Each structure stands twice: as structure tokens, then as C-alpha cells.
Amino acid sequence: MSYFEDDYGTDMEAIETLRRDADLEQAAMEREGNRLAALRRRGICTHGSVVGYVGKVIYPEQEGLKPGQSRCTEGTNGCKRVFNSDEEWVAAMEAL
Numbered sequence: 001m002s003y004f005e006d007d008y009g010t011d012m013e014a015i016e017t018l019r020r021d022a023d024l025e026q027a028a029m030e031r032e033g034n035r036l037a038a039l040r041r042r043g044i045c046t047h048g049s050v051v052g053y054v055g056k057v058i059y060p061e062q063e064g065l066k067p068g069q070s071r072c073t074e075g076t077n078g079c080k081r082v083f084n085s086d087e088e089w090v091a092a093m094e095a096l
């Protein structure tokens with residue numbers, strides 16, 4: 001095997017690895033999307049969207065929020081849960 005072929009083979013391997021990683025990532029994202037969709041079908045709020053405190057009320061859901069807080073507004077049946085920080089919101093989504 002010449003030096004060129006060897007190098008080429010390594011490049012192809014690297015490309016294959018990247019491609020496989022991208023596929024795995026795509027599959028993981030699809031699985032996560034399907035999982036969340038299944039939860040929503042069962043009436044479980046996945047807290048996919050929130051409105052945060054911005055110092056004034058633009059959306060009715062912002063009424064009563066304190067600095068740093070946000071409220072779930074997902075879909076038409078969002079749970080309206082108030083999160084005290086972004087960390088709390090993220091933790092709630094990760095706990096689903």
C-alpha cells in the first residue's frame with residue numbers, strides 16, 4: 001500500500017466516523033422528539049415553551065412573574081407552571 005492510499009483510507013475512515021456520529025445524533029434527536037410527542041399525547045406537559053419576566057407584561061402569562069422567573073406556555077394546555085430559574089426549567093424538562 002502506498003503512502004497516498006494509506007492517507008486516503010484514513011480520511012475515508014474519518015469521514016465515515018463523522019457521518020456515523022451525525023446519524024446517531026439525528027437518531028437520538030428523533031427518539032427524543034418522539035418521546036416528547038408521546039408524552040404530549042398522554043396529556044403530559046413537556047414545558048417546551050415558556051415566557052420569562054422582562055419587567056413588563058407583554059403576554060398575559062407574564063402577569064405576576066418575578067425577576068428570573070418564567071411560566072410554561074406550551075401549546076393550548078400548557079401547565080402554567082412557574083419556574084424560578086432557567087436551571088429549574090431545564091431540570092423539569094430533563095425529569096420528563
Ligand SMILES: [Zn+2]
Pocket residue numbers: 045046047048072073074078079080081
Ligand atoms: Zn408545562
